[in-house]
Amino acid sequence: MARANDDWQRLLNAADAESLVTRRGCLYTFQTEAAWVQASHKHDTLAWSGIHYRVLNAQQTTDLEPALAGKVKGSIWYPDAGHVADPLILCERLRQTFEALGGTLHASSEVQRLSPQETGVVVNTSTGQKICDHAIITAGIDTPQLANTLGDRMPLEAERGYHLEYPMESPLLQRPCCIAEYGFYMTPMAGRLRVAGTVELGRASDPANPARYRYLERAMERLFPELGAPSAHWMGCRPSLPDTLPIIGPSAHTRRVHYGIGHGHLGLTLAATTGALIEADIHNQAPPWLGALSIDRFR
Known part of the structure; x- marks a missing residue:
């Protein structure tokens, strides 16, 4: 986590995409004073780790987010956090950069099997075979299907998260805001507010479980009744492992194939760092601690 911002910055610079990340921090807010005071004391333990934060009272919180006036008793502000208002545009910008550097995207090919060889990897797809020096599997919750073809096993499970979206021309909030008592975040996106948790x-x-959507809708009706009904709802599967750590490193059977999966709630946050670590490991330059994230811990 400590290097996530720096690793992303290198990618953003390469893709000329710095403007796609909004850096106004994020707020963890509390509707009761008791919860705010308790959290404030707990957050004292974060100082040693280098995580920057500020404890804000109700007035200071609404100075940052006027829409929360009268709704919260205080908050914890993490000023170094950033968010992406339109992940699709960011992905498109990264794709363009990848192709400009000589990469080829095979979007219509479904990978079915990987066959490591002494000098490379044969990738069997729905449109034929492709051969590469190294293969990196970052297929999220679908990774076990490919891992099985290599003889790798992993206890990957889906942490299913639920989302609502409310259309709006101008943002209601300026940064991601969590309502601690409700357990979800509200994030300003391009042309909409996303509620997820x-x-x-x-x-x-x-x-999907309809009761989860109803829970989020009822909470939003209490917080912002003027928004009306959401325009969209969807459920996504966070790929997660029992020890809450990702798998970053080679297959248990070949160094020609690497994994970058199991990031849970932090997939976008740790994407650039995962890529940098895998690149380093392929060139035998990975930090010694990377072994703790090996698939071998589940053998």
């Missing part, structure tokens, strides 16, 4: 362990293939 809760954790539900279950199979990725199971249908």
Whole structure:
């Protein structure tokens, strides 16, 4: 986590995409004074780790976010945090940079099997075979299907998160804001406010639970009744492992294939760092501690 901002900055600079990240921090807010005071004391332990934060009272919180006036008793502000208002545009900018550097995107090909060889990897796809020096699997919750073709096993589970979106021409909030008592974040996106949260362990293939959407909707009706009904709702599967750490490193059976999966709630946050660590490991330059994230811990 400590290097996430620096690793992302290098990618943003390369893709000329700095403007796509908004850096106004994020707020963790509390509706009761008791919860705010308790959290303030707990956050004292974060100082040693280099995490910057400020404890704000109700007035200081609403100075940052006027829409929260009368709704919260205080907050914790993390000023160094940033957020992406439109992840799709960021992905498109990164794709353009990748192709400008000589990369080729095979968007219509479904990878079915990986066959490591002494000098490379044969990638069997729905549109034929492709051969590469190294393969990196970052397929999220679908990773076990490919890992099985290599003989790798991992206890990857879906932490299902629920989302609502409210259209708006001008942002209601200036930064991501969590309502601690409700357990979800409200994030200003391009042309909309995204409400996302809760954790539900279950199979990725199971249908969404309507009660989860209703919980978020009722909370938003209490907070901002003027918004009306959401325009969209969806459920996504966070790929998570039992020890809450990702797998970053080679297959248990070949160094020709690497994994970068299992980041839970921090996939976008740690994406650039994961790529940098895998690149370093392929060139035998990874930091010694990376072994703690190996797939071998689940063998």
